[in-house]
Amino acid sequence: MDPFTIARRDFLKTSGALVVTLSLPAAVTTALSQSAGGKPPLTPDQLDSWIAVLPNGNVTAYFGKMDMGQGVDVAIAQMVAEELDVAFERVEVVMGDTLLTCNQGGASGSTGIQFGGIALRNAAAEARRLLVERGAERLAVPADQLSVDNGVIMVTGNPRQKVTYGELIGGQYFQSTLDWNKRYGNPLAVKGKAQPKQPSEYKVVGKSFPQKIIAEKVMGRLQYITDVKVEGMLHARVIRPPTAGCGPVSVDESSIKSIPGARAVRVKEFIAVVAPREWDAVRAAEMLKVTWAPPCTPFPTMETLHDHIRKAKSIGGETPINKGDVEAALKGAHRVIEAEYEWPLQSHASMGPACAIADIKSDSGMLFTGSQKPHYGRNGCSKLTGVPLEKMHAKWIPGPGSYGRNDAGDASHDAALISKLVGRPVRLQYMRHDGTAWDPKGPAGVYRARAGLDAEGNVIAYDFFAKGFSRQDVSQIENDPKDTLAGQLTGYAPKATILFQTPAEKYEFANKRCGWECVGPLLDRVSPLRTGHFRDPLGAETHFASESFIDEIAHGTGADPVEFRLKYLKDPRHVAIVKAAADKAGWTPRSNPDRGKGDDMTGRGFSYTERNGTLVAVVCEVEVNRKTGRVWAKKFTVAHDCGQIINPAGLRIVIEGNVLQATSRTLFEEVQFDADRVKSVDWATYPILEIADAPQAIDIVLINRPEVAPSGGGEPSTRTVPAAIANAIFDATGVRLRKVPLTPQRMKEALRA
Template identity: 25%
Template sequence: MKTVTKASRRDFLKIAGTTAGGLFIGFNWFSCDSPKVEVLSTEEILSQAKSFNSYLSISPTGDVVIYSPNPELGQNIKTSFPMVVAEELEADWEKVRVVQANLDAEKYDRQLTGGSGAMPHSWERLRKAGATAKFVLVAAAAKTWNVPAEEITVEKGIISHKGSGKKGHFGEFVAEAAIMTAPEEVTLKDKKDFKIIGTPVKNVDAKDIYTGKPLYGIDFQREGMKHAMVQRAPFGMKIKSVDDSAARSVSGVTDVVQFGTSVAVVGNTTWPLLKAKKLLKVEYEADGAVESTADHDRLFAELMAKGKAEVKRKDGNVDAAFKSAAKVVTAEYQCPFLAHSPMEPENFFAHVQGDKVELVGPTQTPDRARQETAQLLGIPPENITVEITRLGGGFGRRLRADYVIEAVEVSRAINAPVKVTWSREDELTGGAYRPAVRYRFEAALDANNTLIGYKLRGVGMNAGNTTRENNFPSGAVDNLLIESIEHKSTITTNAWRAPITNFLAYAEQSFLDEVALAAGKDPVDLRMELLNRAKTNPVGELGYDVDRMIGVVKTAAEKSNWGKNPNVKQGFSVYFSHRSYVAQVADIEVQGGSPVLKKVTAVTDCGMVVNPTGANHQVRGGIVDGMGHAMYTNLTFENGVPKQRNFDSYRLIRMKEVPEIDTHFVDSGFDPTGLGEPALPPTGGAIANAIFAATGRRLRSQPFIEQKEFSDIKLEIKRA
C-alpha cells in the first residue's frame, strides 16, 4: 500500500546549483536521528563537504552522491541509509556514492549513533527525501518534453516517457528541477515494489577496508601534529606528586603535561611515548573510595539484604501471593564489570587555536565532543568543527568524550595540533565499563503450578535503573514487584552494548527456566503460557508487543526443532530490547561424555529488513559478542586498578569457539526497528539453559568458565 506523507514548505527547501547545473534539495530533520537531505551538484558537494551533513546530490552526469550523517561503527548505517533514499528516488545503486558527513548542529537534531535508533527515527524522513527528489525530477522532465507527469516512469536513474519514446538520466533535468514547485505531499512506494530495500547490498566501505585505505581515527595524520599518550590516576585517587625527569630524557619526547588527574607525555611519534609513560613516577592519594572487587561482593550482599530500593513497578498484592504460594523459587544472578574492548582503541585529534578548535576522530556523539570542548575552553560551540572518521568499534564506549577532552587539554597546553592515542592497556584500565550488577529473583507458584507472584531486585554499580520494569514477564503476572538499588562507585561506567539488558536478559531467561523446572513445564510452554496471559488478560502496562514476541518464540521453536531430538539438549531464550524481538535456541550434544555446543538458532523480528547482508552480520555479531562475554570475560579491580590489562588476561572469545549460527528473520509488517543491539541479550540465557539441560549444572554468574559449576563440564564447541 502506498503511503502519502506531507512535506511542508517549512520542511522543504530547493535551490539551483550554481556551478554545473546541479540541484540542492533540503529537508528539516528535527525530531529524528538523521537530519535533512540536500541535493547539490557533485562539484558543490566536493567543494563544500564541511558545510553539509546528510544530503543527496545529483550531478549533471546523473551520478548520485549521498552524505551519511550518523557515525559508522560497524552497524552498517552508512550503507542502509542511502539504500532507503535511493529506493524512493529510483536511483541506479551502481551510480550511488556515499560520503561520511561532518558535524553540523544547525542542520542536525540528533547526529549520533547509539541505542539502535537511527533507522527507526529516520525511516520515513529518508523515504520522503528520495520521493520528493524524484517528484521534482519527474516534473522537470514532463515540462521539458511537454508530456503529462503521470505518464512518466523512473527506473535505475532513467526517466522515460513510453508514448514519445523519450528518456534521459537524472542529471539532464536537475537544472529545470531546481525551479519546480515543491509538493505539499509526496506518495511513498508500496513496500512490495521495493527493488533496493530488502536486497543484499555490500558495505559501501568494504573495498576501502580490505585494501587498507585510511578510514579510521587511528589512521588520521596531519603534517606537523604532535602525538600524546596519557597516564591516568587509578579510580578513586588523585595526583599527589609527579617526577617526570626520566620520561623527559627519552629521545623523541618533547613535553610532559599535567591536567586534572592525568599526565600526558608528548612527542613526535607514539613509540617513544610508550616507553616514556612507563618511566613516569606518579604518587597518588585517595580522593574517594578506592574500590576492589572483594569490596563489591560484600556491598552486593549488604545492599541486596537491606539496601533501600526504589520501587520501579508493583502490580497486585505481592505479599499475599507469596504467603499463599505452594512453592517459592529463589535465585541470585551476578555479572562483573566489562570493558568495551573496541578493536581500535580510543584516539582523537585536536587543534586549539585561540577561540577556535578543530576536532577529528571516531566518536558516537560528535556534538557531545563539541559541547564538552566548548565548556572546557569557555568558547562558543559554533567555533568548533568536528570531522567524523569511521569507528573501529564502539559498543557504547565512544558515547563519552573523555578521550576527546584529553586531546583538547594537551593541544591547549602545548599550543600545537596533537593526536592522543590510547594503548590497549589504557583502554582496559582507564575506560568506562559495563556496570557490575546482581539480581535476586523470586517466583511464587500455586498448587496448580501457575505463576502467581514475581519479584525482582537489582543492585548495580553506577548502573542507574538496573531493570526494564515494563518488559516481559511484566504484564503476565498478577502480583509483581520490581525494585532497583544503585551504589555510587568511583569506577566510571558507561552504556555497554544493549545497556542493562545485556545481562538482565540472561538472568531473567535463566530464572524462567528455573521456574519452568519447578512447575514441571517445558520452558517454551511456560513462556507461551505467560505471553497468552499477557495477551488475553494483561496486568498493568505492557512495554512490549505480545504478538511480535509470540511470533519469534513460535518460529524459533519451529526452526530449531525444539524438543524433537532426544540426543540434542536445548536451551531457550527470548528477549525484547531496542524495539526488536529475538528468540534463540542453543543446541548441545553429548559426545564422548562431554557436552558439545553445536549451534545457535536465532529468530529476529526487527520489522522490515533494509539490507539482509547487514542484518545477518548484526545478528551474528551480537550472538558472538553475547556468547563470548557471558562465557569468558571478566574485569576485576584491586585498589582502584583493573587486574586485567591486556588480552592475555582479559579473555575474549576466539574464532574456533564460535558454533554454527542459523539466522532467520520474521517479516511482521512493521517499519524497521532496532538491530545493532537486540541479538546480544538473549544469547547468554540460551547457552546457560542448554548447559543445564545437558549437565544439570545451573550457571548463575558470568563468566561461566570461572564458575565451579562449569569447571568440570569441559564444554566443547564445534561447528557443524
Template identity: 30%
Template sequence: MSSQLNHNRRNFLKIAAATGGGLLLGFNWTDSEAAVSGAPLKGVAAPAIDFNSYLSINPQGVITILSPNPEVGQGIKTAFPIIVAEELDADWKNVVVEQAPLDTQKFERQVAGGSGSIPHSWKRLRVAGATARHMLLEAAAKRWNVSASDCTTSKGFVLHAASKRKLSYGELATEASKMPVPTDVKLKEIKDFKLIGQTIKNVDNPGILTGKPLFGLDFHREGMLIGMLQRPAFGYKLKSVDSAAAKAMPGIVNVVTINNSVAVVGKSTWQVKKAKDALKIEWEKDGNLESTSDHNRIFKEMLDSPTTTVRRKDGDVETAFKNAAKVIKAEYQCPFLPHSPLEPMNFFAHVKADSAELVGPSQTPEAARNQTAKLLGLPPEKVSVQLTRMGGGFGRRLNTDYAIEAVQVSKAVNAPVKVMWTREDDMTGGIYRPAVRYRFEAALDAQNNLIGYKLRGASINAGNATREDNFPSGAVENLLIDSIDHKSPITTGPWRAPITNFLAFAEQAFLDEVAQAADKDPVQFRLELLDKAKQKPTGKVTYDVDRMKGVIQLAVEKSGWGKKKGVSQGFSVYFSHRSYVAQIGEVVVEKGKPVLKKVYSAADCGIVINQSGAQQQVRGCVVDGIGHAMYGNMTFKDGIPDQKNFNDYKLIRMNEIPEIDVHFVQNEIDPTGLGEPSLPPAGAAVANAIFKATGKRLYNQPFVETEVFKGVS
C-alpha cells in the same frame, strides 16, 4: 501499502549548482523556509538550516548521498543511503556515499547509540529520496510536454512508455532543481521496493580491504604531534611527577599535567610510548579503594537492605507468596566488563586562538563539540568535528573523555595533537559495564501457575539495574521489582544493550528454572504467560505480545525445538530497543564438558533494510553476548584493575564461535533497532542449554569460572 506524507514546501532545501548544473536536495523538518543557492556542487556549503539527509546529482548521473550518522560497524553508512536511493529509484552502481561532518544546522541526531538511527530517520530519508524523484519526473514531463503521471522512473532514468523516450537523472538535474518543491510526497509501496531488503555490500568494504585510512588511528595531519596520558587508578589522585628522564628522550616535545593525569607529547608513537613508561609518578589515595571482594560484600548488604527504590508493584505480593504452594529463589551475578573495541580510544584536536578542529571516532560528536566549546569558551559553531569510521564502540565511544583529553593537550602545547590510548590504557582506564547481582523469587500455586514474582537489582554504578516493564511484567498478577545502587569510584557507562545485556541472562535463566519447577516446557511456559499478558494483563504492557510470540514460533520452527536427538537445547527470548529476538542454543557434552555447537536467532526488527548488514548485526550480537557471558571478567584490587590486556582478559576465540543461523520475521512494520537487541538473549540461551546437557544451573558470569567448566582453560 502506500504512505502519503504532507509537508510544507518550506521544509525542503534545494540548491542549483552553478558549475555544470546539477541538483543538490536536502530536507528539513523544522526550519520554516527553503533556500536556493548558486553554490557549486562539489564542496557546497548548504545554508544553515536543520535537515536530516541530502543528496546531489551531477550532470553525469552520479548521485552523492551524505550519511550523517557515525559509522561504528553497524552499517549505518550503507543503510541510510539505501533508503534514500530506494525512494529516488536510483541505480545503486551510480551512488557515491560520503560521511557527513557534524552539522547540527543540517542534520538531526548524529548519534550512534540506542539502536535508534534507523527508527528515527526512516521516514525522513524516504521523503528525501521521494521528493527528488518527484522533481525529476516533473522536469522530464515539462521537457516532453506530457503529464508527469504518464512518466515512470527506473535505475536513474525517467521513462515515458508511450513515446519510448527516457532521460537520465543527470540530464534532468539542472532543470529539476528549478521545479517547485512538492508539498505532498507519495512514498513507494513496500511491495515495490527494489533495494531495501536485498543484500548490498558495505560501502566501506573496498577501503577496509585495501587499507585505506578510514579509522581514527589512521588519521594523519602534517606537523601533528602524538600524545599519550598516564592516568590514575580508581580512587587515586596525582601527588607528584618526575618527568626529567621522559623529557630528555628523543622526539619528546613536552610533558604536561592535565587535570589528574600526565600527558607526554612527542613526534612519534613509539617515542611517546617509551617516554610515558619512563615517567616517575607518585599517586595518593583520593577516596575508596575498592576490590572485587568488597563488591561481593556490598552486594549481599544491598540485597538484604530494607531500603530500596520500588520500580513497579502490581497486586498483593506479600499474600501471593504467603499462600504459594511452591517458592523458587535464585541469585545471578554479572561482573564489570570493559568494552574492548579493536581500535583503542584516540582523537585529533587542533586548538587555535578562536576556533578548534576535532577529527576522530565518536558515537556522540555533538557532545564532543559542545563540551569542547564550553571548555575553551568558544561558540559551538567555532568547533568543527569530522567523523572517522570507528573500529568498534559498543557504548564506550558515547563518552567523550578521550576527545576532550586531545583538546586539553592541544591547548596546553599549542599544537595539533592526536591523543592515543594503548590497549592497557583502554582496558584499565575505561568506562566499564556495571557489575550487578539480582535476586529473584517466584510463587507457584497448587496448579503450577505463576502467581507471584519478585526481582531486586543490586548494582554498582548502574542506577536502576532493572527494566521493570519488560516481560514478564504484565503477565503476573502479583509483582514487585525494586533496585538499589552503590556509588563507586570505578567509572561505568553504557555497554552494548545497556542493563539488558546482563538482566536478560538472569531473567531468562530464572524463568527456565521456574518452568522446570512448574513441570512445563520452557517455551510453552512463556507462551502461556504471554497469552495472559494479552488476554488479562496486570498493569501496563509495554511490549507487543504478538511480535514476541512471532519470534518464539519462528525460532522453534527453525531449530526443531524439542525434536532433535544428540543435542541439548536452551531457549531465551527478549524485547529491547524496540525489537524482539528469540534464540535457541544447542550444546553437546564432549569429554565431560559442555560445548556450544549452534545458535538459532529469530528477530523481528520490522522491515530489514540490508540483508547483509542485518545478518552481520545479529551474528555480531550473538558472538558478543555468548563470548562475554562465557569468558569476560574484570576484577579489581584496591582500585587497580587486575586485567590489563588480552593475555589476562579472555575474549571469545574464532574456534569457540558456534554456527549461527539467523532468521527474520517478514512484515511491513517500520524498522526498529538491530545493533543491540540480539545480544541480551544470547547468554541465557547458552546457559539454559548447558543446564539441559549437564543438569547444572549457571548463576554467575563468566560461565567458564563456574564448576560446570572447572578445569577448562
C-alpha cells in the same frame, strides 16, 4: 541546539591546509562547488541537509548517524535509492561530519534504520516528489503521467520523452523545506509532503547488497582514525593515576629530558606527554616520574562486589511494571520459586585502544574522532577548550570497533585538551591499558526473582527486581566535559544519571512486578570503574537473569521451556518468534537427556526477548566437559523479527556478531580489580572468546514483515544469548549457573557441589 554558521564551502576552502591525508568524497566536493544560489543552513528542516543530486545524476545522502562496521550505511543507501528510484550503486552515504550532517544522535541504540533511516527515507521521497514536479514542468506533462527509472523521468508510454535528475537539478540545492519536529539526536524526525512508497513497490529494499568498504579494509587501504596524520602534529600519550582515587602531587619533567622533543603537560590532575616521534611519546609515558597521593582503597574486592551492591544504599529506582497484587499472590501461593543472579563489570575492550587527532587554536578547532557520537564530542570539546561551538568541527573516521560509550569518547577530549595546551595539532593514541582499564564499564548488578505457583503449577505471581550500578555513571553522549576523563581530571564533577532497566518481554502473569534500584558509583571522582553504555546496555545483564528464571520456573513446574513460554505469551508476534526458533531447531519436548558417561555432556536451552520492537528467540546447544568445566556453545538457532528488513544478508552478519560477542561476555568476560585499581589491562587480564570457542554453526531465521516499520538489528540479539547458554548448561548438567561469566572454574565447582 545545533547551530551552524560555517558554510560548507567555506569549510572546503579553509580545511584543506590542515588535513594532509584526508579529503572529502569527490561527490560531495562536486555537489557543493557547482551549487548555485545561496546555501541553505545545515538544519534538519532543509531538504538540502539530507539529499544532494550531482550533475551526473548520482545522489549523496547525508546521514547524521554512522556505521560502526555493521553496514547500516548500506541499508541507508538502499532506502534512499528506493524512494528516489535510482540504482543502489548511484547513492553515496556521507556520515559523521559535523559540517555535512545533522545531529541524528550518532550510532545509538540500534536506531540507525529505525529513526535515522526513516528521516532519510522521508527526505528522499520528498526529493523525488520535487524532481518529478520539475520534470513535469520541463516536459510539459502532468506529473501523474510520469514514471522514474534510475534517475530518468519519462512520460509513461513514451519513454523517449524524458529528462534526468542530473539535468533538472544536478549540482544545485533544492531550496525546499521539510517538517521537522525540532528535535536533535535519536528523536529527530523530518517529513515532506511526499508519501514514501508502499512496501509492495520495493525494488531495492529487502534485497541484499554488500559493503563496498569491506574490500578497502581487507586490502589494507582504508584509512582508520589511527592513520590520520596532520601537518605539524605531535604524538601524545596520557598518564592515568596508577591507583584509583589518587592524584598527582608532582611531575618530574627532567625524567624525560633524554628523549628528543618530549615534554609533559599537566592541568590539575590531567597529565600527558607529547613528542614529535610516536615511539618517543610511548617511551616518555613510561619514563615520566610522577608522585601520586594519597593511597586509597575505594573499591570492594571482586569477591564482595555483589554483596556491596546488595547492601549499598539505593540512589533511586522505579517499578515500571506493577500489575495486580504481587505480594498478596505470593503469600497465597502454593509454592514459591526464588533465584538470584549476578552479572560482573565488563569492558568494551575495543579491538584497538582509542585514538583522536585534534587541532585546537585560539578561535577554532578541528577534531578527528572514532567516537560514535561526533556531534556530541564536538559540543563537549567546545565546552572543554573554550572554542566557540560554531568554530569547532568534528569528523568521524572509522575506528577500532565501537559498542557504546567506549574509550573513544574520552580520547577526543584528551586530544583537544592536549592540543590546546601545547598549541599544536596532536595525535593521541591510547595504549592498551588506557583502553581496557579506563573505558566506562558495563554495569554489574544483582537480580532477584520470585514466582508464586498455585497447586496446579500455574504462575500466579511474578516478581523481578534488579539492583546495580547505573548504566550512565557517565552519559552515553560525550556532550559535556563532566562525562569525560579530561573533564573530570580538570575540575568538572561527575554526575551520574540514575538509569537501569527491567526485562522486555510479554509474559502475561496475573500479578506481575518488575523494578530496579541503582547504587552509587564506587568512587565519586574520576574512576576506572565508572559505568556507561555497552552493547545493548543492560540487555545481556537483565535478560540473563529473567530468561534463566523463566527456565527455572518451567523446570520447577515440570513444563517444557518452549511450551511454558507459549502458555503465557499472547501477542501474536511474540508467539511467532518463539515458535520460529523452536521449529527451526527441531525442538520437541523431552525430559532431561541421558547425560552419558563420556567427558562431554550435551544440552539445549531456550531464551526469548524483545528490544524496542525487535523480537529474538534463541536455541543454544552446548557441550560441557565434565573434567575441564569447559562450556562450548556449539550451535545457535536464532529467530529474528525486526519488522521490515532492508538488507537480509547484512542483517545475518550483524546477528552473528551479536551472538559471538554475547557468548564471549557470557562465558569469559569479567573486569578484574582489587581494592585500589583495575587489574584488567590487556587481553591476558581481560580474556575474550577465541576462535576455538566459536560455534560450529549459527542458524538464522529472519522473519520479514515489510508492512511493519523497521526496528533495530544492531543489538537486540545480544540480550537473548546469555540465558540460552545458561539454560542449555542446566539441561546438559542439571546444574544451574547464576553468576556470569560461566567460567570452567565455576562450572567445575558447580558440578562437584
